[in-house]
Amino acid sequence: MDNNELADITAARRGDAAAFSRLVEAYERPVYNLAYRMLGDAHEAEEAAQETFLRAFTQLATFQPSRKFSSWILSIASHYCIDRIRRRRITWLSIENEQAPEEMLEAPSLGPEDTMIQDEQETAVHKMLTALPPDYRLPIVLRYWYDLSYDEIAEATQSTVSAVKSRLFRARAMLVDQAARFQMVAAGELK
Amino acid sequence: MTDHGYDEPMSLALDGQLPPQERAALDLHLAACADCRKRWEAFQSIDLALSSAQAVMPAPGFAARVAARLAQQQQAQQAAQYRLAAWLGALTAALTAAAIGLVPGFLAIGQWVSALPSRFPSIVGNTLTVIGHWLLALWALGEAGESVAGLLASSGGPILAAYTIVLIAILAGWVWVMRSVYRRGNRIVISIL
Numbered sequence: 001m002d003n004n005e006l007a008d009i010t011a012a013r014r015g016d017a018a019a020f021s022r023l024v025e026a027y028e029r030p031v032y033n034l035a036y037r038m039l040g041d042a043h044e045a046e047e048a049a050q051e052t053f054l055r056a057f058t059q060l061a062t063f064q065p066s067r068k069f070s071s072w073i074l075s076i077a078s079h080y081c082i083d084r085i086r087r088r089r090i091t092w093l094s095i096e097n098e099q100a101p102e103e104m105l106e107a108p109s110l111g112p113e114d115t116m117i118q119d120e121q122e123t124a125v126h127k128m129l130t131a132l133p134p135d136y137r138l139p140i141v142l143r144y145w146y147d148l149s150y151d152e153i154a155e156a157t158q159s160t161v162s163a164v165k166s167r168l169f170r171a172r173a174m175l176v177d178q179a180a181r182f183q184m185v186a187a188g189e190l191k
Numbered sequence: 192m193t194d195h196g197y198d199e200p201m202s203l204a205l206d207g208q209l210p211p212q213e214r215a216a217l218d219l220h221l222a223a224c225a226d227c228r229k230r231w232e233a234f235q236s237i238d239l240a241l242s243s244a245q246a247v248m249p250a251p252g253f254a255a256r257v258a259a260r261l262a263q264q265q266q267a268q269q270a271a272q273y274r275l276a277a278w279l280g281a282l283t284a285a286l287t288a289a290a291i292g293l294v295p296g297f298l299a300i301g302q303w304v305s306a307l308p309s310r311f312p313s314i315v316g317n318t319l320t321v322i323g324h325w326l327l328a329l330w331a332l333g334e335a336g337e338s339v340a341g342l343l344a345s346s347g348g349p350i351l352a353a354y355t356i357v358l359i360a361i362l363a364g365w366v367w368v369m370r371s372v373y374r375r376g377n378r379i380v381i382s383i384l
Contacts, residue, residue, distance in 0.1 A: 017258060017261065020258075020261070021254050021257075021258050024253070024254040025254045028249055028253045028254060028257075029246055029248055029249070030246070032247065032248065032249040032253065033246040033247045033248075036247045037247070042247075045247075045249075046249060046253075049249060049253070050256060050257050050260055053257045053261075054260060054261060054264060057261060121240060121243065121244065122244060124240060125240055125241060125244040128237070128240070128241075140241065144241040144242060144244065145244070145246055150208070165199070165202070165203065165208075166199075168202050168206070169198050169201070169202030169203070170198075172198070172201075172202050172205070172234055172238075173202075175237045176230065176233040176234055176237055179233060179236070179237065180233065
């Protein structure tokens with residue numbers, strides 16, 4: 001953690017709104033992305049990301065400077081998203097109806113063809129993730145988008161390293177099986 | 192695609208967490224098993240798709256929206272604190288007024304009730320008898336108050352001083368709570384609640 005960030009955290013703890021806004025600006029992307037990957041909906045992700053920062057502000061006094069601020073805030077976002085998914089009792093959306101918020105993707109200076117390929121890949125990733133149960137989706141998101149180690153994922157999800165390993169391999173196996181099933185459906189071998 | 196029990200080693204291998212000996216065993220198996228080779232390729236394909244997916248950004252102005260919600264939340268908290276302070280103040284004032292007014296109030300009522308029959312001998316009839324019973328109860332309370340007042344008066348300093356100190360302490364407590372609420376913001380609500 002750099003000194004500026006620590007200074008902002010200290011100031012935000014005292015109620016400095018400007019310092020807290022700087023923290024929001026620094027972490028809005030990872031928090032929003034996590035919420036979006038977990039919830040699969042841009043509006044819900046916006047709401048969840050805002051709520052994450054509001055909770056972070058009220059819980060700043062509990063933040064230990066020995067921890068990484070990014071891990072701490074991602075942990076808050078993870079718990080909030082899991083709770084939110086459980087509250088809505090997981091309505092599995094039809095994959096055909098799923099739409100990724102293409103206009104919000106960071107895609108600087110890509111040509112139309114590249115953009116189309118990227119959109120297709122994004123849609124495919126979106127479909128894969130939304131088909132996973134939330135407890136399996138979270139370690140995948142933390143592993144691939146945040147490059148967290150097994151220890152860090154365990155800390156963020158309040159789990160154990162062996163549970164993280166297990167969930168990662170099961171999630172990957174589910175994704176592989178799901179992809180195989182889609183291919184069979186596409187080939188007309190399965191309905 | 193069949194899982195021959197190599198899903199976990201494959202997953203660990205993707206993360207670079209598979210020990211060298213186990214990695215060698217996996218490679219050996221993959222060289223011999225076409226099903227597992229196909230599955231390993233599928234694992235790698237999923238890994239590539241996820242690794243190359245980009246982060247999604249919030250709509251512009253996100254920090255400003257969070258700041259606006261935070262300000263709104265703080266205003267609501269402050270309003271709740273003021274309401275709490277007002278209730279505490281009203282309660283303290285009511286208790287203080289009751290404490291101050293109890294003894295002389297009952298004393299006055301008792302004297303007034305005891306003088307009724309002599310003031311209105313011709314009017315006091317059957318109707319007033321019933322009311323009189325109720326008033327007598329109040330009179331009894333007044334007598335009790337008078338006794339307390341007498342005790343305070345006769346004891347002189349100590350009890351009267353203690354009574355005054357208690358009242359001052361209640362008032363000082365109220366003033367302290369009010370000042371804390373206005374100075375320390377939302378923390379007082381947490382500590383009180």
